[in-house]
Amino acid sequence: MAEDNSTAPHLLVVDDDPRIRSMLKRYFEGEGFRVSEAENGTQLRQQLRDKIDLILLDIGLPGEDGLTLAREIRASRQIAIIIVSGRADDVDRIVGLEIGADDYIAKPFNLREVLARVRSVLRRTQASVAVRPAQTLNAAGITRFDGWTLDHNRRELRTPAGKTITLTTGEFDLLAVFAKNPGRALTRDFLMDQTRGRSWEVFDRSIDAQVTRLRRKIEADDGDSALIKSIRGVGYLFTGRAEHL
Template identity: 60%
Template sequence: MAEPTPRAAHVLVVDDDPRIRQMLIRYFEEEGYHVSAVADGRGMRDALQRNAIDIVLLDLILGSGEDGLMLAREIRSRSDVPIIMLTGRDDVVDRIVGLEMGADDYIAKPFHLREVLARLRTVLRRQHPSPLQTIDTEDGNLIRFNGWMLDPRERRLVTPEGEDVALTTGEFNILLVMAKHPGRVFSRDTLMNLTKGRNYEAFDRAIDAQISRLRKKIEVGKNSPVLIKSVRGVGYVFTGQSPARTV
């Protein structure tokens, strides 16, 4: 048996197939989780109201005719509880729509129980990172590298010429955590955990795309140094020269 999580997270399974409900109940309880399982949206609402649910495994199509996507949107309108969609359809459009509705991950049936467990643990880690795995946005100290200035408090990036550069929230968070730890190699999964990504975190290429956009903004000109390097098979490392921080 795998080592249980430090705290008995409460998993809510919403699936109209009693065999799947029983299978997931038995498996996750053996792994140290507390599990509730219901067959429809009505049971889901009741469970969410009565219990402190930590994560929801939600079937896309329920026998009652209810749409799992709509239920995911309903949950997200009221709560930040993580959602993993379960479905017999492996359609890219459904997957994207599910993520846009607020789902954190998407698993196609038939699935392997160990994979579901691994995905569930990953989503829970991202939702509840350890104190050492968070960005200290309260630290107002400026970060300087290669003439650039990064202001965590005002969330500003200023060029060596004194011009502001517009960054998305994801781009800023990635640059902030990497610039605070120059020379440290970050995997994609670590960056997703640290920056608390949600909308597209189920796709490995999400971090790659943000890194690519960020490079275009900070590595300008033919003579510009490479500030973010790819580490083959691992992730990325910030190579900017960061003098001592100033207040």
């Protein structure tokens, strides 16, 4: 009798090299995963008709490159993405993570390392769903705090006056975690795991720098509005009163 793996994590390997696709497919199926393949953007979109938990996405694809596809996926879906690329350029790594990829692996790679990173990303993405309060799981996807409006579906932040504030991917994700956990002291490790994971320190340097940039955008210059408070020896606490619609 064939083993039922319908509940196993479903990976999509997107690479124009059939040898790499075949190698990753055999390896991950041997580790208990379900694995589908695509060699370009057209096939990727076809595969997304099924439920995919994580995409291993090559940058150097024919036609639409991996960065373009990652941006398109992230704009409409919350699927974990790990970019796998033969390019050693740090710019590609930074851009890939900034547009929403969860990790970046350079070729040539070690299969055991890829497996470890896939499992790590899946743990983070599954944990981020588990920690959200039940009332945040709503169709509107809107969180309001102190007059501000955070639109999770559009990934937009609007001021009490209705002006849209530009946030980077990292800043938006960080604010979303704060807004979903108001009044709770959050450690730096927790914040990193719930946003980009530890891989984002490569270009953001530290969670403290990211918090500083976010504070400049959502707090008053006079310092009277401390929406994000530092908790010595712990991390940070979000003081806004969040309402989830």
